[in-house]
Amino acid sequence: MKFYTKIAAISFIIALFVSCGNADDDVEFGVNPGGSTDISGDLGLGKPVDKCLNLEGGDLVLSIQNQFTTLPGKVSVFFRVSDKEGKPVSGLEANQFTIYEQGRNDACFNKISPSESSARISPNAQIFNSNTVLVLDLSNSVLDSSLEELKSASISFVNNVMPATDSEVFKMAIYWFNGEDKLHSLTPLTHVKQNLINSINGINKNISKDPSTDLYGAVIKSTDTAEKLLKESTTNDRIGAASVVIFTDGTDQASRYTESAAVQKVDRANNNISYFSIGLGNEIDPSILKKIGKTHSVFATDKAQLETTFNEISKRVSERANSFYLFEYCSPKRDGSGENNLAIQVKYGNREGAVQTKFNAKGFTGGCE
Numbered sequence: 001m002k003f004y005t006k007i008a009a010i011s012f013i014i015a016l017f018v019s020c021g022n023a024d025d026d027v028e029f030g031v032n033p034g035g036s037t038d039i040s041g042d043l044g045l046g047k048p049v050d051k052c053l054n055l056e057g058g059d060l061v062l063s064i065q066n067q068f069t070t071l072p073g074k075v076s077v078f079f080r081v082s083d084k085e086g087k088p089v090s091g092l093e094a095n096q097f098t099i100y101e102q103g104r105n106d107a108c109f110n111k112i113s114p115s116e117s118s119a120r121i122s123p124n125a126q127i128f129n130s131n132t133v134l135v136l137d138l139s140n141s142v143l144d145s146s147l148e149e150l151k152s153a154s155i156s157f158v159n160n161v162m163p164a165t166d167s168e169v170f171k172m173a174i175y176w177f178n179g180e181d182k183l184h185s186l187t188p189l190t191h192v193k194q195n196l197i198n199s200i201n202g203i204n205k206n207i208s209k210d211p212s213t214d215l216y217g218a219v220i221k222s223t224d225t226a227e228k229l230l231k232e233s234t235t236n237d238r239i240g241a242a243s244v245v246i247f248t249d250g251t252d253q254a255s256r257y258t259e260s261a262a263v264q265k266v267d268r269a270n271n272n273i274s275y276f277s278i279g280l281g282n283e284i285d286p287s288i289l290k291k292i293g294k295t296h297s298v299f300a301t302d303k304a305q306l307e308t309t310f311n312e313i314s315k316r317v318s319e320r321a322n323s324f325y326l327f328e329y330c331s332p333k334r335d336g337s338g339e340n341n342l343a344i345q346v347k348y349g350n351r352e353g354a355v356q357t358k359f360n361a362k363g364f365t366g367g368c369e
Contacts, residue, residue, distance in 0.1 A: 046355035049343045052108035053100060053354070059083060060346055060353030065239050065324070066127065067357060072365040076328045077357070078127055078239065081346060088323030089348055094121045096348060099329055102341035109343055112332065118368060119329040125169045129233035129240040130321040131189065132161055135222045137248040138176040138203070140211040146249065146280065146303035147205060153310035154200045157245075160314035161321075162193040170321065172196055173229070175222060176203075179212025179254045183221035189229060214254035216262035219246060219292055223265045226273045234272075241324070242273045243317045246292060247310075249280040263291045274320060276313045280306060295320075330368040333361035 046064045049055045064079045081089040099119060100109035112119075134157065136142075142150060154174075163170055173189040174196060187199040226242045233240035252259070266275055277293025279286060280300045290297045296316045298309040333340050340361055345354040 046357040049345075049354045049356040050102070050109065050341070053343060055343070055345055055352075055354040058353035059351040060089060060348060062344060062346060062353055062355035064355060064357055067359065069359055069361075069364075070369060071363050072367050072369070073331050073333075073361075074328055074368040075331050075342065075359050076122075076326060077342075077344065078124065078324065078326050079344075079355070080324050081348075081353070082323060083351070088320045090319045090322035092121070092325060092346065092348060094119050094327070096346055097121075097327060098345040098347075100343040100345070101331065101333065102343075103333060103337055104340075109341065112329065117329040117331070119327070122326045122328050124324055124326040125167065127238055127326060128169055128324055129238055130170050131226070131229045131233060131240065131242040132170075132172040132317060133222055133226050133229070133242065133244045134158075134172060134174045135183070135218055135244065135246045136174065136176045136186070137178075137213060137215070137218075137246075137250070138208050139178045139213045139250070140208065141213075141283075142249050142280075143205045143208060146306065147203065149303040149306045150247070151200050151203055153306040155197050156307050157310045157314045158193060158196045158200070160311060161317050162191075162196070166191050166193060173225070174199060175218075175225070176207070177214055177218035177221075178208045178210035179214050180210055181214065181217055181254075181256055183218055183225065212253045213248065213250050214256055215246075215248055215250075215252035216257035216259060217252075217254065218248075219262040220257060220265045222246065223269050223273070227270055230270055230272060240272065241321065242270075243276060243295075243320065244273060245276045245278070245313055245317065247278040247280070248284065248289070250283040251285050251288070259288060263288075266292060266294060274317075276316060278306075278309050278313055280309075328368075331359070331361060331364065334364050334366075335362060337361045337364070 061082050061084060062079050064077060067077045069075055099112040101112055102109040162172060168191050171189050171191045174186040176184045176186050187196050222244050226244050230240050230242045274295040275293050276295055277289040277297040279289045286299055298312050300306050300309045339358055341358050343354055343356045
């Protein structure tokens with residue numbers, strides 16, 4: 001895999017869009033590797049499309065994460081699609097994208113035939129890692145009153161987030177906390193769904209005797225864990241994303257860490273980490289959980305609603321992971337044409353968006369691998 005920009009490392013810049021209340025997904029990705037140009041807001045490697053195409057002002061945002069070329073003539077672009085509020089758009093297919101190229105002799109862009117270019121959405125396993133960190137409150141109040149419901153909801157969450165067939169792309173780790181100054185590991189990071197389910201089934205009332213809740217400590221420590229996982233999964237030729245999902249039935253009782261320290265930890269975390277929170281019962285503080293779960297938060301009034309709330313969060317996590325696309329096509333440009341402009345347009349229902357970037361056709365001949 002030969003990266004177009006030949007960068008030694010990838011750094012992420014994400015813009016956070018804050019709306020009233022708790023946004024559906026406040027994160028928009030944007031990559032800004034050293035040496036890239038024409039960075040505009042959250043468009044990562046790209047920039048707004050040339051006005052000659054009349055594609056500006058769309059409702060969707062294409063945020064390019066990386067791009068590379070493969071001889072004899074394939075162009076690959078890895079990007080995320082969201083709406084302007086940051087809500088991920090998943091399930092797109094190749095026929096919903098239109099490609100435009102502009103060479104040195106073109107006044108504007110030329111539309112590239114989908115059939116001749118063999119455009120396709122390819123599995124992103126070769127370039128993408130998605131890590132989920134599920135953090136469960138197992139203080140005595142949960143163990144005594146809602147353990148079985150929590151186990152059932154957690155298993156449903158695992159089944160919804162992890163693919164039917166185990167894949168190295170999607171991994172999850174499960175942790176738990178009580179009043180101790182420790183984030184306990186229930187299941188280390190794994191791509192094997194059954195390992196996660198077995199660990200959840202193994203939880204019993206004897207796992208903890210601590211009646212306190214170190215919620216803020218759990219937030220701080222789970223952020224450190226997610227940062228570490230993200231660093232390990234983001235390398236020269238791979239891009240990583242992470243989601244932290246925290247469940248609790250109350251407020252912080254240990255008073256070991258402050259609310260401001262926990263919220264600050266979330267706000268200053270690597271912006272390629274999304275945060276979700278789930279609250280149960282009438283002893284939670286929704287305003288705090290919304291700050292902790294800045295991407296999305298849900299609340300269950302009683303334990304009968306737990307599975308529903310976990311399912312809602314699992315949907316958000318899954319949609320976000322599946323809003324990344326590896327789009328590939330065979331370019332008609334050939335060796336000697338130099339650097340060419342590329343515009344990609346996406347249409348999703350009555351919404352659309354576009355982004356512009358460039359690639360070098362050095363060494364390009366006919367066809368694709």
